[in-house]
Amino acid sequence: MTTTSADPAALKAAQRNYRSNSLWRLTLRRILKQRSAIFGLVILGFIIVVALAAPILAPYDPEQSLIGIEDIRKRAAPCIYLLGCPRDQPQHFMGVDGNVRDVFSRIIYGARVSLLVGFGAVTFAIFMGTVLGAIAGYAGGWLDNVIMRFMDVLLAFPALLLAIAIIMVLGRGLQNALLAIAIVSIPIYARVIRAGVLSVKETEYVEASQALGANHFSILFQRILPNALPPLIVQGTLGIATAILDTAALSFIGLGAQPPTPEWGTMLGSERNQVFSAPHLVFFPGIAIMVTVLGFNLLGDGLRDALDPRLSQSGK
Amino acid sequence: MLQYTFRRLLLAIPVLVGILVVTFFLARAIPGDPCKSILGEKATVEACERFNRANGLDQPVPVQFAIYMGNVLRGDFGDSIRFSRPVMTILIERLPLTLELGIFAIIIATIIGIPAGVISAVRQNSWVDVTTMVGANIGVSMPVFWLGLMLAYVFALLLKDTPLWLPPSGRLTAGLSAMPYYEYYEWGITTDSRSYNFFEFFANLYIFNSIITLNWDVLKDAIRHLILPATALSTIPLSIIARMTRSSMLEVLRQDYVRTARAKGLMERFVILKHAFRNALLPIVTIIGLQMGTLFAGAILTETIFSLAGVGRMLFEAITARDFPIVQSFTVVIAIGYVMVNLLVDLSYVFIDPRIRLD
Numbered sequence: 001m002t003t004t005s006a007d008p009a010a011l012k013a014a015q016r017n018y019r020s021n022s023l024w025r026l027t028l029r030r031i032l033k034q035r036s037a038i039f040g041l042v043i044l045g046f047i048i049v050v051a052l053a054a055p056i057l058a059p060y061d062p063e064q065s066l067i068g069i070e071d072i073r074k075r076a077a078p079c080i081y082l083l084g085c086p087r088d089q090p091q092h093f094m095g096v097d098g099n100v101r102d103v104f105s106r107i108i109y110g111a112r113v114s115l116l117v118g119f120g121a122v123t124f125a126i127f128m129g130t131v132l133g134a135i136a137g138y139a140g141g142w143l144d145n146v147i148m149r150f151m152d153v154l155l156a157f158p159a160l161l162l163a164i165a166i167i168m169v170l171g172r173g174l175q176n177a178l179l180a181i182a183i184v185s186i187p188i189y190a191r192v193i194r195a196g197v198l199s200v201k202e203t204e205y206v207e208a209s210q211a212l213g214a215n216h217f218s219i220l221f222q223r224i225l226p227n228a229l230p231p232l233i234v235q236g237t238l239g240i241a242t243a244i245l246d247t248a249a250l251s252f253i254g255l256g257a258q259p260p261t262p263e264w265g266t267m268l269g270s271e272r273n274q275v276f277s278a279p280h281l282v283f284f285p286g287i288a289i290m291v292t293v294l295g296f297n298l299l300g301d302g303l304r305d306a307l308d309p310r311l312s313q314s315g316k
Numbered sequence: 317m318l319q320y321t322f323r324r325l326l327l328a329i330p331v332l333v334g335i336l337v338v339t340f341f342l343a344r345a346i347p348g349d350p351c352k353s354i355l356g357e358k359a360t361v362e363a364c365e366r367f368n369r370a371n372g373l374d375q376p377v378p379v380q381f382a383i384y385m386g387n388v389l390r391g392d393f394g395d396s397i398r399f400s401r402p403v404m405t406i407l408i409e410r411l412p413l414t415l416e417l418g419i420f421a422i423i424i425a426t427i428i429g430i431p432a433g434v435i436s437a438v439r440q441n442s443w444v445d446v447t448t449m450v451g452a453n454i455g456v457s458m459p460v461f462w463l464g465l466m467l468a469y470v471f472a473l474l475l476k477d478t479p480l481w482l483p484p485s486g487r488l489t490a491g492l493s494a495m496p497y498y499e500y501y502e503w504g505i506t507t508d509s510r511s512y513n514f515f516e517f518f519a520n521l522y523i524f525n526s527i528i529t530l531n532w533d534v535l536k537d538a539i540r541h542l543i544l545p546a547t548a549l550s551t552i553p554l555s556i557i558a559r560m561t562r563s564s565m566l567e568v569l570r571q572d573y574v575r576t577a578r579a580k581g582l583m584e585r586f587v588i589l590k591h592a593f594r595n596a597l598l599p600i601v602t603i604i605g606l607q608m609g610t611l612f613a614g615a616i617l618t619e620t621i622f623s624l625a626g627v628g629r630m631l632f633e634a635i636t637a638r639d640f641p642i643v644q645s646f647t648v649v650i651a652i653g654y655v656m657v658n659l660l661v662d663l664s665y666v667f668i669d670p671r672i673r674l675d
Contacts, residue, residue, distance in 0.1 A: 036453075153334035156651050160613035161631065165643070167637050169345045194448060249617060252461050253632065268462060270622070275465045276473050286462030294457035301453075 030306040037302020043295030058105035059093075064264040066090075066100045074100045075271075095280045098271055099260070103281065106262035107288050114261045114292055117178050117229040117247045118240040124182040126236055129189025134220055136190065137197030148194070159184045160243075160249060161207040167255045174247075174263065177256035181246050185239055192235050196228020225283035230307040238300035241293045248289050264289045320525030323661065328655045335651040336388065336644075340381055343640045350638045354397055368421075371397055384644070393645035403645045406630065408513050411649070413487060413519035414626035416538075417618065418611045420546035420642055425553035426604060433561025437569060438588055448558055460614045463648055464548035464621040471544060483541050485623035487522060492537055500529040537552050546624040549614045553607040560603040563595040571595075597668050605661030 019222045031037050050057060066072060078095040079085040092101035096235035106153030136147040154162065159181075200206060201224065209219050250256035252272075259270060265283040271281035350373065351364040359367070368374045372383060387394060393403035432452075434443040472484035483489065496519035498505040505515050519525050523542075526535035568574065569592050577591045578584070615628035627646055634642035665672045 032333060071319065149330065149334065153330055153338055154334055154652060157647070158609045158612040158654075160616060161647070161650070164616075164632060164635055165339075165342050165346075168638075169342060169347070171347070180418075196392055241457065248459055249613075252459075252617070253620065264645075265459075268459075268465075272461075272465055276468050278468075279469050282462065282465050282469070286459055286466065289459050289462065290454065290457050294346075294453060297453060297457050 005089035016301065028307065031302060034305050036298040037306065040295050040298030040302055043291060044299060047292050047295060050108055051115050054108045054112055058108045060102035060105040062106040062109040063260045064101065066096065072096055072100060075274060075281060076100055078280055081228050094284045097281055098260060103284055106267060107284055109262040110264045110288060112259060113261065114244050118244040121178045121182040121243040122236050122239045125185040126189050129186045130193050133193030134189035134197055137194035138220055151190050154187045160246060163246060163250060164255060172255050172258065174257040177247055177250045181243050188235060192231050193228050196231065197224050200224050200227045234300055234304040234307055237296055237303055241296035241300065245293050317666065324659050331655065332652065335395060336553055336648060338598055339644045339647045343643045346638055348638055350640065353638045355409040364424055386428035396639055396642050398639040403641050404513060407649065408517045409520060410625060410630050411456040412517060412628045413624055414615050414628060416521055417542060417549060417615060417626060420542050421611060422469055422553060424546055424550040425557050429557030430561050433558040434565055434593060437565030440566065452555035452558045455551045458551055460548055461617040461621055463551055464618055465642045467544045467548055472583065482544050484544065487538065487541050487624060489537050492534060494525050494531060494534045495529060497525050497528040545618045545624060549611060549618045552610050556603060556607065565592060565597045568592045568596040592663050598665060601661055601664055601668060605657050608657045612650060
């Protein structure tokens with residue numbers, strides 16, 4: 001670096017250089033060193049592309065029955081020319097379901113539903129958890145006690161059970177399933193944020209802000225929360241995996257997405273009694289769920305190792 | 317120790333009361349009339365009034381809550397609205413199955429997960445380690461219900477007519493029945509005995525009952541029926557236990573005392589099991605305890621797939637049928653179980669690590 005020279009161009013270059021080594025750059029570099037994070041990113045990138053390009057990729061309308069359009073039995077097995085299926089038969093990469101719809105197209109569109117639910121539920125839960133956790137940690141005293149004891153009660157229920165009960169109150173459907181899963185996972189984020197707030201509340205820079213007369217709100221959002229962010233990002237990524245898995249489970253038992261929505265759990269649930277006669281209708285949606293969840297889990301693990309080595313489970 | 321246990325039990329009371337309150341009001345918040353959902357949509361107003369009076373539903377909600385709390389404290393869970401039978405009886409029929417399933421699953425998860433994690437840590441970055449960790453990552457990402465269906469497909473259909481065939485549903489093969497141990501030993505316990513419920517509960521633990529009565533055919537059959545559901549249920553805990561064991565072991569293996577043990581010339585096996593593993597055990601036990609919640613959520617799904625009449629499926633059905641007494645009491649029992657398991661885990665710390673003083 002040539003910071004000693006008075007050349008303004010060199011100074012600018014040095015500044016740029018400095019900025020390029022900022023915290024975010026450093027973090028990104030650390031993330032990209034994690035094999036599991038890269039693998040997770042690749043999987044998720046693939047699924048996001050599939051979800052975005054669904055209308056281009058899907059050979060059929062995911063909700064339209066092919067009765068009268070093609071000469072094909074319901075629940076017909078996959079038929080691929082390259083794998084020995086006669087060319088004159090309709091080609092369905094993953095077969096057709098009980099309503100004679102192309103499973104492959106439904107799986108592709110299902111990526112949209114699952115990603116939306118995962119992100120939606122976690123965003124809502126993080127928002128609520130942040131508000132509650134921040135209030136609890138920052139205010140302390142009885143307010144802290146009331147909020148956190150209520151969170152304890154929520155945590156004492158198995159998550160899926162509580163989600164089922166909430167859906168029964170709100171009514172069935174994908175939107176309510178999303179909301180239920182979000183509510184059930186609020187305590188986790190509230191705890192993470194509260195812990196983060198407590199750990200920096202007494203630091204000197206927060207005291208300095210207080211002394212300078214900053215109000216509670218700006219201290220909370222500008223001084224305290226940014227420091228609680230890394231564990232929140234890690235928890236959020238892993239939370240999306242759980243949210244997708246739980247939504248699929250709720251849809252599987254008929255409480256989440258309703259037919260004909262191409263949701264993976266619903267697809268699995270509505271054909272589960274056919275597992276012996278048409279296993280492909282159960283196999284493919286399950287694989288889709290697994291791959292997506294795996295992507296988020298791998299990314300979450302990688303982020304944890306990169307952002308917070310103390311929490312590392314892989315021990316590297 | 318006793319004092320600590322007592323204090324922990326006291327501390328659990330507010331949480332349990334909270335659970336009672338949440339369950340009670342959540343059950344009341346479910347839209348729809350229990351009368352209509354039990355007697356049918358065409359139930360007359362008079363029939364509904366009679367029904368509500370019989371089930372105490374004509375009282376104001378706070379009064380209902382007070383009555384309910386009083387009953388729970390006396391151990392009386394009331395009658396199921398749907399089955400018109402005491403909730404306690406239903407619980408005694410259903411809980412043993414879920415217990416057997418859960419215990420079986422956690423045993424599978426532990427006896428595979430811990431060794432896998434230990435070997436992974438000892439042979440870090442070897443193919444065993446990579447395979448275990450890839451497997452564990454896939455394991456936590458797999459939907460339980462999907463794995464259950466796939467296992468049923470493979471073992472009940474593809475492997476039919478082979479010795480590996482396993483039944484895809486139920487607890488016992490039709491026609492096979494187990495005589496309760498109290499009848500086998502002629503203890504004279506009848507349905508109207510005061511302690512009938514207590515004895516009946518253990519008789520419904522088929523594995524326990526068949527061992528006690530030396531009925532090996534039933535024992536074999538009961539275990540065969542449990543293998544598939546328990547395997548499906550165990551994948552997530554298994555993966556989590558394996559991961560936790562590995563990271564905990566890795567941490568301990570880097571400690572000075574392990575190097576000292578090796579330097580003393582101790583056998584490697586001895587160093588790993590006696591010096592390292594014992595010290596790595598604490599977080600592993602904690603995580604096993606924490607899996608109880610996962611197990612229960614999984615039980616709802618596994619019991620549905622494998623047609624098992626357990627607590628999980630019953631609770632799900634009760635919620636959809638608005639059978640309040642069942643929803644409330646089953647949830648409370650599960651929550652109590654959860655609190656108890658966590659207490660046991662905390663108490664076990666003393667045995668694992670004598671340095672820990674709970675008081």
